[in-house]
Amino acid sequence: MTPKLVADIEPPYYTAVFTSVRPDAPEDYAETAARMDELAREMPGFLGHESARTPGGIGITVAYFRDLESLDAWRVHSEHRAAKAHGREHWYDSYSVHIGKVERSYSFERE
Template sequence: MFIVIFRATTRELDAEYSVTAARMRELAMQEFGCLDFHSVCEGREEISLSYWPDEASIRAWKNHPEHLLAQQRGRERWYESYSVEIAQVSRQYQVTGK
């Protein structure tokens, strides 16, 4: 399993941003095999974590025309700066309550 870590410093976020972000999550989950997707904002800082079965799925999602357009809008309108990290998860465990 792989994780994509997206960190950004945002500019002014508008209604189109919310619609686009929801659509990108939907696209990732329904069409490209994304296993899980979490995003949080605190002030102007945003971090999104998405989990993927393999790197090929990440590349396919990154290069999808709709996602390419969202990336362009992000650079032009919504993000002051951002970084992307991709890592392989080498171990995972979970504890649940009774």
């Protein structure tokens, strides 16, 4: 299966870029990640996300939101907050979050 990128979103929109360092397979991470994916997809204004992880443990997830209000609603969602706290305590060696406004966007896909 070919991965599908998030594309064709009309700007402006916002991104939350989450970059992390963690061990390869921490306990209960996959289940929590699946639940966060499910919750995010239910959030008004959520446009999609993309993730990648290196064999060395660096991960990057970019989530796309229609507006800052949608992004903030995700940031303070009770289950998401609990997952973040659990991650700080059990999974991540370090992480950073960058919020940005996208004013121009384009994509390419080979046919």
